[in-house]
Amino acid sequence: MDGTQFQPIVNFIWNIADLLRDHYTKGKYRDVILPMTVIRRLDAVLEPTKVKVLQKQREDEEQGFPKRHKYLCKASGFDFYNTSHFTLKELTAHPAELKANFKNYLEGFSPNVKDILEKFKFEVQLDTLDKAGILFELVQEFCSTKVNFSISPVLNNQGKVVHQGLSNLGMGYVFEELIRKFNEENNEEAGEHFTPREVIALMAELVFRPVATQIQENSTFFIYDNACGSGGMLTESKAFVKDVLQSKAEFELYGQEINPETYALCKADMLIKGEDADNIKFGSTLSQDGFKESEEKFDFMLTNPPFGKAWGSEQEKCKADPRFSMGVTGASDGQMMFLLNMLAKMKDTPLGSRIASVHNGSALFNSDSGQVAIRSHIIQNDFLEAVIALPLDLFYNTGIPTFIWILSNRKPAHKQGKVQLIDATSYFEPMQKSLGQKRNYLTPTHISAIVQLFLEQPKSPHSVIVENDDLGYQKFSVFALKSSQELLEEEGFNALSNHQAILKRLKELESKPPKLKPTYKTPKEFLEALDLPTPKLKTKEGIEIPAPLNLFDKQEEKIPLKEDKEGYFLKEIQPFTPLSFIEAKSVKVGYEILFNQYFYTPSAQKSLAQLQEEITDTEGEIQILLSEIWA
Structure with missing residues (x-):
C-alpha cells in the first residue's frame, strides 16, 4: 500500500x-x-x-x-x-x-x-x-x-x-506512522521497531504463495502474530491472500502484544475492520501465553519479535513451560523463544503450519546454549525451509543486518533435509528521503525476484541449497599430557609422593609414544591406558591420597558435523600431540548458519603498481610532516 x-x-x-x-x-x-x-x-x-x-x-x-x-x-x-x-x-x-x-x-x-x-x-x-x-x-x-x-x-x-x-x-x-514517529522522537531501542509494509509483503509471499492452491477451498484458516504490535502484519497478510491470491477461504486473525498502547491500537484496528478483537490478547507471549487455555493452533504465523532485548524477569517461569522444553536462551536476548512458541502452536494437518519470522544475525550463530539448543531442535526436526538475508537499513529504528526465517512442518519432498540460503542484501532501492534509519526499501520487482529464487531454487550467486547436516558442527575437548619439562616447572609437582615415578614413565612415553585410540571416557582412563601413575600426596599419617595437580592441558575443537572426529583427531592433532585424547562426554553437536561462508566475496587485490604508488605518497606525507616538526 x-x-x-x-x-x-x-x-x-x-x-x-x-x-x-x-x-x-x-x-x-x-x-x-x-x-x-x-x-x-x-x-x-x-x-x-x-x-x-x-x-x-x-x-x-x-x-x-x-x-x-x-x-x-x-x-x-x-x-x-x-x-x-x-x-x-x-x-x-x-x-x-x-x-x-x-x-x-x-x-x-x-x-x-x-x-x-x-x-x-x-x-x-x-x-x-x-x-x-x-x-x-x-x-x-x-x-x-x-x-x-x-x-x-x-x-x-x-x-x-x-x-x-x-x-x-x-x-x-x-496508526503505525504516528507510532513510528513517536518512537523515533523518543529514541526507542533498536530492537523495538515496526515492520515496513514491503517487508510484510515479502513475508506474506514466502508464507502463502507456496500453498496458494491449497487455501482456495471453502475453509477457515488462522493467522497468528505473537508480537503483533498494532496489527499491521496480521491485516496486511490477510489482505494479501484475499486481494492478491484471490483466496475464497476465510481467515481469522490472532495476536498477542505486551505494550499497552500498541495493544490498544491493534484492538481498535481489529474492531474497525470487523475482525474479532477478542482474538488479540494482552501480556507477554513468553510468560503469559494468551492462548494457553484454548490450546489454539495456527495455520500461518508471521512475526517480527523483539531482538537484543533483555527478558531475564521471565526466564524462570518459562523454564517450567512445555513450549520451551527444548531450550531457554540467555537473559539478554529472547528472540528465539518466540520461534519456540510458534513451533508449539503448529497444526498437525495435511497442510501443516508455515512460519515467517524476522531475526537479527545473532539468531544464526550465537553460541548461547539456549540458542544453540533451539537451532538444533529446528534443524534436526527439518522445520527450517529457508533463511533470507535482507538489505541493511530497511527498518525505521535499526540499521543492523536482519534475516527472514521460513519454517514449516510440511516441507515439500524436494526440500526435505535441506535448507535454502538466499542473499538478498543487494535487492533494494535507496529512498529519496530517509525515515528514521530506514534508508532503503524493497520494490515489487525486488520482492518478485526474491520470491522467484525461493520458489524455483535456480542456480544463482544469490542462492545456495545446503543439507541440514552441512549447518552442523561438533565441539569437543582434547586433553594433552603436559611435557616432563612443563611438569617440573609446575608448582607442587616435586611435593608429590610419586613424582619421580610419574616423571620416569612420562619420559619413556615421550621417547616412544604408544599407539592409542582417539577417545577415552575420562583422563583417569587415559592415564591407566598409558600405565602412568596418578598424582598422589602422602599425609602426616603416611597415607597416600590423590593430589589435585592437573597433568593435562585442555583445548576445545570445533569441526563440521559431517567430518569424522576421530579421523580428524588422528590426522590433525595426534601427530603433533601424541599423548592426547578426545574426552567422550565433552562431544556436543550444534548448528549455526554462517552466511559469509557461502556468499563472501573477497575484495579485489591491489596491483603491485598501486601499492608502490601508495607507499611513495605516504613517504612524501611523512617527509612533509617531519619538515614541519623540525622547522
Missing part, C-alpha cells in the same frame, strides 16, 4: 501535538495523541448509525432489558458501539461541562472499547488536559473539517468529494 496518500492526515495529527508543548514533556505527547486518534476514528465510524444505537438502547430500557451487546452491535454495524447521547463534535457545544460530558461519552462505549481506553490510561490524561485548559482546543482540533476520519467521503453542497473516506488499511497506516 502506498502510504503517501495518507501523509496529510498523519501530518495534521502530528501538528496537533503542538498544543501539548507547555504541559507535557515531548516523550509524553503520544499518551494523548494516540488515544485521541483512536477515539476520533471510532467516533467518526459510529456517527452514521448513532441514532439507531440510541433508539435500540431506549427500546431495551423500556422493555426492562439490560444493555445487550449483540443487539447494540447490530444497530451500530460494528462489533462496538457508543450509547452516550454525545458525539465528539457535540462535546464542544458545552465548553463549561466538557470534562464531565467527555467522561460520560467515554462511559458509553462498549466493553471492548473501554478495554482499549483503559490500556491507554486515557481518563488520567483527561484530568491533566482539563487542568491545563487545553481539553476544549484539543477536541476541537480533532473534529476539524480539514481532514476526514470517517470511512465515507465528505461531500460539499454540490455533491462533489471534498475529502476521500479513510479506509481501514489507510487508518492502519496512520
Whole structure:
C-alpha cells in the first residue's frame, strides 16, 4: 500500500501535538495523541448509525432489558458501539461541562472499547488536559473539517468529494506512522521497531504463495502474530491472500502484544475492520501465553519479535513451560523463544503450519546454549525451509543486518533435509528521503525476484541449497599430557609422593609414544591406558591420597558435523600431540548458519603498481610532516 496518500492526515495529527508543548514533556505527547486518534476514528465510524444505537438502547430500557451487546452491535454495524447521547463534535457545544460530558461519552462505549481506553490510561490524561485548559482546543482540533476520519467521503453542497473516506488499511497506516514517529522522537531501542509494509509483503509471499492452491477451498484458516504490535502484519497478510491470491477461504486473525498502547491500537484496528478483537490478547507471549487455555493452533504465523532485548524477569517461569522444553536462551536476548512458541502452536494437518519470522544475525550463530539448543531442535526436526538475508537499513529504528526465517512442518519432498540460503542484501532501492534509519526499501520487482529464487531454487550467486547436516558442527575437548619439562616447572609437582615415578614413565612415553585410540571416557582412563601413575600426596599419617595437580592441558575443537572426529583427531592433532585424547562426554553437536561462508566475496587485490604508488605518497606525507616538526 502506498502510504503517501495518507501523509496529510498523519501530518495534521502530528501538528496537533503542538498544543501539548507547555504541559507535557515531548516523550509524553503520544499518551494523548494516540488515544485521541483512536477515539476520533471510532467516533467518526459510529456517527452514521448513532441514532439507531440510541433508539435500540431506549427500546431495551423500556422493555426492562439490560444493555445487550449483540443487539447494540447490530444497530451500530460494528462489533462496538457508543450509547452516550454525545458525539465528539457535540462535546464542544458545552465548553463549561466538557470534562464531565467527555467522561460520560467515554462511559458509553462498549466493553471492548473501554478495554482499549483503559490500556491507554486515557481518563488520567483527561484530568491533566482539563487542568491545563487545553481539553476544549484539543477536541476541537480533532473534529476539524480539514481532514476526514470517517470511512465515507465528505461531500460539499454540490455533491462533489471534498475529502476521500479513510479506509481501514489507510487508518492502519496512520496508526503505525504516528507510532513510528513517536518512537523515533523518543529514541526507542533498536530492537523495538515496526515492520515496513514491503517487508510484510515479502513475508506474506514466502508464507502463502507456496500453498496458494491449497487455501482456495471453502475453509477457515488462522493467522497468528505473537508480537503483533498494532496489527499491521496480521491485516496486511490477510489482505494479501484475499486481494492478491484471490483466496475464497476465510481467515481469522490472532495476536498477542505486551505494550499497552500498541495493544490498544491493534484492538481498535481489529474492531474497525470487523475482525474479532477478542482474538488479540494482552501480556507477554513468553510468560503469559494468551492462548494457553484454548490450546489454539495456527495455520500461518508471521512475526517480527523483539531482538537484543533483555527478558531475564521471565526466564524462570518459562523454564517450567512445555513450549520451551527444548531450550531457554540467555537473559539478554529472547528472540528465539518466540520461534519456540510458534513451533508449539503448529497444526498437525495435511497442510501443516508455515512460519515467517524476522531475526537479527545473532539468531544464526550465537553460541548461547539456549540458542544453540533451539537451532538444533529446528534443524534436526527439518522445520527450517529457508533463511533470507535482507538489505541493511530497511527498518525505521535499526540499521543492523536482519534475516527472514521460513519454517514449516510440511516441507515439500524436494526440500526435505535441506535448507535454502538466499542473499538478498543487494535487492533494494535507496529512498529519496530517509525515515528514521530506514534508508532503503524493497520494490515489487525486488520482492518478485526474491520470491522467484525461493520458489524455483535456480542456480544463482544469490542462492545456495545446503543439507541440514552441512549447518552442523561438533565441539569437543582434547586433553594433552603436559611435557616432563612443563611438569617440573609446575608448582607442587616435586611435593608429590610419586613424582619421580610419574616423571620416569612420562619420559619413556615421550621417547616412544604408544599407539592409542582417539577417545577415552575420562583422563583417569587415559592415564591407566598409558600405565602412568596418578598424582598422589602422602599425609602426616603416611597415607597416600590423590593430589589435585592437573597433568593435562585442555583445548576445545570445533569441526563440521559431517567430518569424522576421530579421523580428524588422528590426522590433525595426534601427530603433533601424541599423548592426547578426545574426552567422550565433552562431544556436543550444534548448528549455526554462517552466511559469509557461502556468499563472501573477497575484495579485489591491489596491483603491485598501486601499492608502490601508495607507499611513495605516504613517504612524501611523512617527509612533509617531519619538515614541519623540525622547522
